[in-house]
Amino acid sequence: MHMADALLSPAVGTTMWAGSVAALGYSSRKLKENIDNQMIPLMGVMGAFIFAAQMINFTIPGTGSSGHLGGGMILAVILGPYAAFLVMASVLTVQALFFADGGLLALGCNIWNMGVYPCFVAYPLIYKPIAGDGTSARRMSIAAIISVLVALQLGPFSVVLETLLSGKSELPFSTFILFMQPIHLAIGLVEGVVTAGVIRYVKNARPEILQSSGAFRPLDTGISVRKVLAFFVIIALITGGALSWFASTHPDGLEWSIEKITGREELAVQERGIAPVLNKIQEKTAFLPDYTFRPAVTGDPEAGNGPAWPSIEAGTSVAGIVGSAMVLGLVLLTGIGVRSFKRR
Numbered sequence: 001m002h003m004a005d006a007l008l009s010p011a012v013g014t015t016m017w018a019g020s021v022a023a024l025g026y027s028s029r030k031l032k033e034n035i036d037n038q039m040i041p042l043m044g045v046m047g048a049f050i051f052a053a054q055m056i057n058f059t060i061p062g063t064g065s066s067g068h069l070g071g072g073m074i075l076a077v078i079l080g081p082y083a084a085f086l087v088m089a090s091v092l093t094v095q096a097l098f099f100a101d102g103g104l105l106a107l108g109c110n111i112w113n114m115g116v117y118p119c120f121v122a123y124p125l126i127y128k129p130i131a132g133d134g135t136s137a138r139r140m141s142i143a144a145i146i147s148v149l150v151a152l153q154l155g156p157f158s159v160v161l162e163t164l165l166s167g168k169s170e171l172p173f174s175t176f177i178l179f180m181q182p183i184h185l186a187i188g189l190v191e192g193v194v195t196a197g198v199i200r201y202v203k204n205a206r207p208e209i210l211q212s213s214g215a216f217r218p219l220d221t222g223i224s225v226r227k228v229l230a231f232f233v234i235i236a237l238i239t240g241g242a243l244s245w246f247a248s249t250h251p252d253g254l255e256w257s258i259e260k261i262t263g264r265e266e267l268a269v270q271e272r273g274i275a276p277v278l279n280k281i282q283e284k285t286a287f288l289p290d291y292t293f294r295p296a297v298t299g300d301p302e303a304g305n306g307p308a309w310p311s312i313e314a315g316t317s318v319a320g321i322v323g324s325a326m327v328l329g330l331v332l333l334t335g336i337g338v339r340s341f342k343r344r
Contacts, residue, residue: 001070001155001184001254002095002110005103005275006267009166013274016162017108023116024089027082032338039083040335041229042209046075047087047331048324049232051094052240055291055320057248060186065256066248067187070155072118073148073195077127078202078209081119086338088115090330094323100286104278109162113155121154122147134210137200144199145192152188156180159254170262179257187253202228240320244291245312291319 005013050071057066071091075084089111095101102110130143160176203210206228250256255265269275283289293315 001114001159001252002092002102003106003113003159003162003254004266004269005105005278006269007159007163007166007168007171008103008106008109008275010105010274012162012166013105013108015108016112020089020108020111020115023085023112023120027085028338028341031080031082031086032341034080035083035335035339037339039079040332040339043079043083043087043335044328044331045229045232045236046078047090048236048328049239050075050087051091051327052236052244052320052324054091054095055240055244055247055316055323057250057252058190059248059250060183060253063183063186063256064250065183065253066250067184067190067253068247069191069194070114070118070148070152072114072151073122073127073144073191074198076119076123077144077195077199081123083335084123085115085119086334087331088119090334091327094326094330096282097285098287098326099291099319099323100282100289101291103275104282105275109158113158117154117158118147118151122151126150134203134207137203140199140203141196144196145189148192148195149185149188152184152191153181156184156253168267170267171258172261175261176257179260180253183253183256201231205231236324237321240324241317244316244320247311249311288315288319288322291323292316293318 008016050069053069053071055068057068059066072084072088075087078084079087092102092107092110092114096104096107096110127143127147130146131140134140157177157180160171160173160180163171163176164173199210209228251259251265258267259265269279292313
């Protein structure tokens, strides 16, 4: 659900940038009250895991579409909403700058759509009341699935609304809604089940982590999280380095919806204004565009002229591993920066 710059007007793009920056500032101020030495590496490792997980598109049967994990609810439940939002923003920033996944003008929208709704709407208003004190694994799983479904409906609705406000007449509001909401409901069901599984693993391995994040308290310094950290590091390396070869070649839910309406996966980028300027910047910074050494192959896989599956490419593995490491580093720097302000 990474929006491209072609879907937005400069006014809407900059407005959403302002909203996302404000949310980042708020999250940083709240996090510095509770951050500690245990939280920072956990944030970094979870960010690397989510980056790798988002590389795996899974096919939605019978639709010709695919989806990938957003990961916002996983982060919110394990880290708490403020740390989760900072981590999600870091993941999306690395994706846009270095892998050309989502536009730079659209980055504010993507951070808002994939970060604000799971972290500040679905988690506190849906997950926490249903999960309760966290003693019931069944309630936690139900809460995870329902909260992901809600977040995955709010995000696509915002995408449609943002294109409407941007004056994109090629994507009529009612038609766009009719394609976006059902396909992301299916994606949300898959992500909800995966989210419930990840949360259950953490609960069994180190329940203190969920108790600490849920109560907005820092982790106790006596809690050892090395087992959990090692697990997510290994999973991130395997996912980004090898499982990414098996990602679905079908367009994701947003691209699929646009293609159904307009006959093409993307709209034309504006030739004037800030969008082409940002596009040129992205072309220079994205050293592995589309997560590979070479431009992505386009075409219809079912017609036999699309990308092969599985796509076993060294570029994909390098992108998965390097990208995960970059997110890890950026999140660690962010956490250290927040902690330094706390000490001051």
